[in-house]
Amino acid sequence: MxxxxxxxxxxxxxxxxxxxxxxxxxxxxxxxxxxxxxxxxxxxxxxxxxxxxxxxxxxxxxxxxxxxxxxxxxxxxxxxxxxxxxxxxxxxxxxxxxxxxxxRDRPLDIPGAGLPGCHGAADFVFWYDSHPDVAPSWAVDGTSVAVIGAGNVAVDVARILAKDADDLLETDITDNVHQDLRAKRVTDVHVFARRGIAQGKFTPMELRELDKQPGVEVIVYPEEFELCEASLAAIEGSNQVKTNVKVLQNWAIRDPRGEARRLHLHFLHRPVEVLGDERVTGLRTERMELTGDGGVRGTGEFVDHEVQAVYRAIGYLxxxxxxxxxxxxxxxxxxxxxxxxxxxxxxxxxxxxxxxxxxxxxxxxxxxxxxxxxxxxxxxxxxxxxxxxxxxxxxxxxxxxxxxxxPYTTWEGWQRLEAHEESLGEPHGRKRVKVLSREEMTRIARDTTA
Structure with a gap:
């Protein structure tokens, strides 16, 4: 088989x-x-x-x-x-x-989505995970960036964009990823969810990790905490939803910490246009309102956000x-x-x-x-x-x-490659450091003399 x-x-x-x-x-x-x-x-x-x-x-x-x-x-x-x-x-x-x-990333079907500086989350994730078939460099442009989506991938992307690159040195990231993330100048990451706080698809563990990053402050906005009958039913019917809402509400009422980097969570905002002529300069969103049955509708009120990059995390294909x-x-x-x-x-x-x-x-x-x-x-x-x-x-x-x-690789070859990656990480107290290129991975896996 x-x-x-x-x-x-x-x-x-x-x-x-x-x-x-x-x-x-x-x-x-x-x-x-x-x-x-x-x-x-x-x-x-x-x-x-x-x-x-x-x-x-x-x-x-x-x-x-x-x-x-x-x-x-x-x-x-x-x-x-x-x-x-x-x-x-x-x-x-x-x-x-x-x-x-x-x-593949699901496309974002709004004007300006093809501008330079508008990225798919899958491409970014494959890059910071050192996938051998993607380019080894990534320019994280700007000081303010937008992430579109309300799932775990959006939360992951936002966290990596806000995080101090040196905090990743205990992981298996490669040197090129660390260097490019260390060069970023991002101070503000804005995450936009089309629906309300009770409709987020992220898990409580992923959500809480946003607030565990040194030097990063999570900001949520009480005026966007709209709940309807369907939202209340979702809270009562799901421990995950109940936990998410409680975490978000606690963040909304606490005093600001004044950290150098900020991660903003925006609810009830529908992206309608990526702004810019030659590259991304902003994102326009429409404020939404709950319809009472778990859906949302537009209010006709639009908000322009000054950002220099947009990362869409609206689903894979x-x-x-x-x-x-x-x-x-x-x-x-x-x-x-x-x-x-x-x-x-x-x-x-x-x-x-x-x-x-x-x-x-x-x-x-x-x-x-x-x-x-x-x-x-x-x-x-x-x-x-x-x-x-x-x-x-x-x-x-x-x-x-x-x-x-x-030039196929085998299970025994993978174990050789895994041992090699672990040996690369050992001097630095890390579980492993990934081998970056497909050619090098294949060579190590197929080298039966190693």
Whole structure:
């Protein structure tokens, strides 16, 4: 069986498929290859989580145990759609699960959104996480910047923009990221949420971390603390919402601390235009009001904010997957319960999807477990209808990669790379320092003499 994508979604699917109560219990031998276009595993856990979130990054430990299973083989630096087609996978695997995630920013459809200085959060996150396929430098321009969004990604981006770069030296960031963040002159970060304080999508842990940064003051505005019947119901029905609202209300009534850097949280502001001629000079928002049912409507009152950069964190989209239909609006592979559908909405035999490429970028990392369970349950139910692979031997797939001169990495190679990164961090008292370039990652992973 083949799985494309080695983030949590793909790894959880592999874990379920190798448990005693799934395929193995039916007497079906299980052998799984997990393919990834990067030389390293873990997907967004490695390249989508802020470097100052070590607790979330500890999920890697659980994923490591799964990839260590003898029935699972990791093959990195193998890009589906470039090195391989669907027909290649079908020739070598009885079934294929796509777990390619969401790696693009949802566009901001307002005037001026294409101006220099207007950035997508995914691009910024990949940069500060040292993704090997993005440019190594990033100019954090201006003294005042805007972040659009009310989820955990928006909160992460705002925190990194406001943070003293030296406070990140205990993390796994690379020198180029530290140097560029240290050069920033940002004094004010403005976060804009279209809806009210009870509709924020961030988690309490992420929200509280905004106020734990030395030299940074979080400012919220009591006049934007509108609550309606739906908001009150949300507070009563969710401990997360109740906690978020309480934290925000406490911040709103406390005395100013007078810190050198400020992080402003604005609610009920809808961005309507990015201002500027040759580059970003400001952001215009419309004040909103709650409609009583959880929605909002415009008031016709507009506010101009002087900022020199805009970061949009309004959602991610998956990228089209070669040889498969794609829903451009939702950024997902069309599917029913993980069964991939063709243009006539019929299940493509033996082809499945899981994770964000299946359902969109909704929920936390842990939610992908339940999502994988649905996909795997349907895959197991369909197993009698699979067309057996023509060349199922594990060595046959490696021969294909060799014939195409794909410099693939292995699980053993990743462990060499991981040990190397840990050795880079050890002299500085850090868990690891990431290797920046794909070429260097691949060289270290493939160097069996190391």
């Amino acid at each position: 083949g799985i494309v994508g080695s983030g949590p979604a793909g790894i959880y699917a592999a874990d379920l498929l190798t448990k005693d109560d799934t395929l193995a219990a039916s007497g079906t031998p299980v052998s799984i290859d997990i393919l990834d276009k990067l030389p390293s595993p873990y997907g967004l856990v490695r390249y989508g989580v802020a470097p100052d979130h070590p607790r979330i990054k500890q999920i890697q430990g659980a994923l490591h145990k799964i990839l260590d299973k003898p029935q699972i083989r990791f093959l990195g630096n193998v890009e589906y759609g470039v090195d391989l087609k669907l027909e290649d996978l079908r020739r070598h695997y009885d079934a294929v699960v796509f777990a390619t995630g969401s790696d 998956g990228s089209p997957v070669a040889d498969l239909p794609f829903d451009d609006e939702r950024g997902v592979i069309p599917n029913e319960g993980g069964r991939v559908l063709d243009l006539d909405e019929h299940h493509i035999p033996g082809v499945y999807a899981t994770g964000w490429i299946k359902r969109g970028p909704v929920g936390l990392i842990g939610h992908t477990k339940g999502d994988a369970l649905e996909t795997v349950a349907n895959l197991v139910a369909d197993r009698e209808s699979f067309t057996p692979a023509a060349e199922p031997a594990p060595e046959a797939f490696l021969r294909l990669l060799a014939e195409r001169r794909v």
